Amino acid sequence: MTRPRFSRKPALVRLLSVAALFSIILIAIQSSFFTGSWTPVNLDIPILSHFQSSLQQCVANRGLGLTAHIIDHCNVILKFPQGTNSTWYNEQFKIFEPMEYKYDVCEAILLWEQYRNMTTVLTREYLDSRPDGWFDYAAKRIAQLGADKCYNQTLCEEYLNLTLPAKPPFHPRQFRRCAVVGNSGDLLKTQFGEEIDSHDAVIRDNEAPVNEKYAKHVGLKRDFRLVVRGAAGNMIKILNGSDDEVLIIKSVIHRDFNAMIKKIRNPVYLFQGIVLRRGAKGTGMKSIELALSMCDIVDIYGFTVDPGYTEWTRYFSTPRKGHNPLQGRAYYQLLECLGVIRIHSPMRAKRKKDWSDVPSREMINNAHRAALRLKKKQAGLEGGLGQFVNCKVWGKSGPYGTGPVSGSTDMTDTRKDSNYNRWEIMPFESLRKEARKHYMQMEGVSLYKMDGNKLDDLVCVKHPLKSEA
Numbered sequence: 001m002t003r004p005r006f007s008r009k010p011a012l013v014r015l016l017s018v019a020a021l022f023s024i025i026l027i028a029i030q031s032s033f034f035t036g037s038w039t040p041v042n043l044d045i046p047i048l049s050h051f052q053s054s055l056q057q058c059v060a061n062r063g064l065g066l067t068a069h070i071i072d073h074c075n076v077i078l079k080f081p082q083g084t085n086s087t088w089y090n091e092q093f094k095i096f097e098p099m100e101y102k103y104d105v106c107e108a109i110l111l112w113e114q115y116r117n118m119t120t121v122l123t124r125e126y127l128d129s130r131p132d133g134w135f136d137y138a139a140k141r142i143a144q145l146g147a148d149k150c151y152n153q154t155l156c157e158e159y160l161n162l163t164l165p166a167k168p169p170f171h172p173r174q175f176r177r178c179a180v181v182g183n184s185g186d187l188l189k190t191q192f193g194e195e196i197d198s199h200d201a202v203i204r205d206n207e208a209p210v211n212e213k214y215a216k217h218v219g220l221k222r223d224f225r226l227v228v229r230g231a232a233g234n235m236i237k238i239l240n241g242s243d244d245e246v247l248i249i250k251s252v253i254h255r256d257f258n259a260m261i262k263k264i265r266n267p268v269y270l271f272q273g274i275v276l277r278r279g280a281k282g283t284g285m286k287s288i289e290l291a292l293s294m295c296d297i298v299d300i301y302g303f304t305v306d307p308g309y310t311e312w313t314r315y316f317s318t319p320r321k322g323h324n325p326l327q328g329r330a331y332y333q334l335l336e337c338l339g340v341i342r343i344h345s346p347m348r349a350k351r352k353k354d355w356s357d358v359p360s361r362e363m364i365n366n367a368h369r370a371a372l373r374l375k376k377k378q379a380g381l382e383g384g385l386g387q388f389v390n391c392k393v394w395g396k397s398g399p400y401g402t403g404p405v406s407g408s409t410d411m412t413d414t415r416k417d418s419n420y421n422r423w424e425i426m427p428f429e430s431l432r433k434e435a436r437k438h439y440m441q442m443e444g445v446s447l448y449k450m451d452g453n454k455l456d457d458l459v460c461v462k463h464p465l466k467s468e469a
Contacts, residue, residue: 044370048073051367052105054359058337061357064307064347066333074106074371078330084307086326101330105338106371112340113368114390114455115292117438119168119446121248122270124403125461126448127164129395141270143229143254161410162261163253163270166403167463168446169423170294173434175200178295180287180341181218182302183208185313189346192301193219199299203291205283206231207238209316217315218302226250226271226287235260235268242266244419250286265418267406273449288341296434299342305329306347339364387442391460392450399464400439401425440465 052070059068065081079100086096119126122141127133134157139150142159150156157164179199181187183206196202196219203224204210210222222245229251231238239245243265249257250271261268271286284303291298302315304325312325335341339358359367376389397403405420428436444463449455 044374045073047366047370048106048374051359051363051370052076054363055105055334055337058357058359059333062336062343063333066330068337071102074104075102076105077102078334080326080330084326085309097326099326101327103331103334105334106374108334109338109364109368110371110375111455112292112335112338113364114447115289117172117387117442117447118273118289118293119170119448120272120290120293121169122160122164122272123168123448124164124166125395125397125446126272126459129397129461130393130448130450130459141252143252158410159253159255159258160270162258162407163249163268165269165406165420165424167397167400167424169267169269169420171431171435171439172293172442173296173438174432175295176432176434177297177299178203178291179219180284180291180298180300181205181208182284182287182300182304183314183316184302184304185315186304186306186346187214187217187302187315190301190344190349191216192344192349193217195219195344196301197221201291201295203287205287207234207316208314210240210242214315224248224290226283226290228283232257236264239264239266243417246419246423248290250283261407261415262410262412263414265414267418267420267423269406288335292340297342298340299344300332301344303328303332303343303345305332305343306345388445388460390456390458391445391447392457393459395459395461397446397461397463400428400444 052073055076056068056070059066059078063078065084067079067081069077069079071077077100084099086099127138130137134153135150138153138156138160139145139148142150142156145156145159177199178201179196180203181196193214193216199221201223202219202221203226204222205226206228208218210218210220212220222242224246225238226248227235227238227250229249232247232249232251233256235247235257239247245266247266247268248271249268253270257268271290273289288298288300304312305328307329309325332341332343336343337358339361342355342358372389402425405424407415407420428439431439444465446461446463448459448461450457450459
């Protein structure tokens with residue numbers, strides 16, 4: 001299939017973009033002087049409008065037929081071309097999937113840039129800091145408890161102990177480049193294996209096998225694996241002798257899982273920030289959240305993002321019905337043009353690794369600040385609390401790298417040789433320089449979601465800086 005060609009002259013395009021933005025800002029300032037109402041917020045809408053234009057060009061260059069149609073400085077519609085095959089039928093509403101999707105770019109950039117500062121693993125400090133964290137929330141993360149509340153906190157601690165670190169085991173900017181490997185049958189059309197293994201960390205999900213049979217397609221490196229409850233029940237088979245791969249369970253823990261955890265050396269944690277109901281965001285998207293909370297650059301492989309699909313496939317099993325490919329394709333393309341991910345797929349495999357048509361980090365940061373100022377103004381929070389404006393609950397914890405290791409009160413002979421120490425009591429000086437700098441910029445504060453996908457009400461836990469500085 002022949003791809004449409006787009007003219008690429010990054011230096012010239014960016015020069016013209018800067019000139020256009022300067023002209024918009026100059027007009028905004030002049031207009032504000034005449035009305036006598038100039039404030040920095042006057043510039044936010046022009047900044048966001050300029051960002052929308054760059055995003056629109058990015059979608060045109062990288063979207064394989066997708067086009068972006070700007071509504072205003074925040075809203076955009078991504079449309080598929082005529083002739084796109086709409087095969088997924090919604091039984092509830094009796095319609096086929098739509099050919100266009102509307103997105104609020106301001107909300108999206110606020111959401112995904114915040115993940116760069118988040119902790120995505122459930123910890124003891126979170127339960128200690130959250131109001132009724134042990135009594136109410138802990139019970140939601142335990143299956144077969146026999147009660148909807150932790151009336152007996154000691155019992156709940158026994159359930160959670162094996163998977164509950166005292167403090168975050170992973171940190172923002174801990175890795176430079178990470179690969180998130182999905183399970184799409186797309187992977188069999190490529191040979192990304194060596195490229196995937198070249199990353200600082202590789203994140204996989206559920207039952208996806210890692211072996212010589214699929215090595216040239218998916219690689220062999222295995223660092224993290226996010227699993228749903230059903231897959232967690234097969235954790236010993238899934239890990240297949242790997243002692244180092246960190247297992248992160250997306251939903252709940254129960255006694256059967258704990259019995260298996262005691263038989264393996266692998267660190268096992270619970271994901272923090274899920275919607276505890278059916279129909280929640282898929283594992284692939286949560287894997288991207290996990291990666292963004294640890295990595296500067298997130299490359300995704302094995303996601304169904306190319307045109308022409310009529311069924312859902314996995315590289316290790318027969319095709320089946322499942323996800324909505326058009327909605328996923330549109331949203332992943334939006335994320336790439338927001339600088340969140342970099343997409344790798346069969347139709348992109350022969351492209352030169354050139355990301356110059358994605359908005360620059362400086363442009364994304366400017367748009368993020370403008371969107372944040374507008375949101376604070378709308379909420380009457382101008383001036384606010386800076387980077388901690390969304391902290392609704394505050395807690396305190398001990399210095400970095402202290403506290404009991406997960407399961408330390410119930411450590412079997414097998415688990416005594418596990419890799420928990422590598423993550424949970426790693427010396428601060430052993431962290432990547434960028435991670436240490438970020439930690440200091442965040443003033444030693446760890447950010448957690450309170451519930452679901454909302455980022456307006458965070459639990460923020462302060463750690464002392466003196467021992468790390």
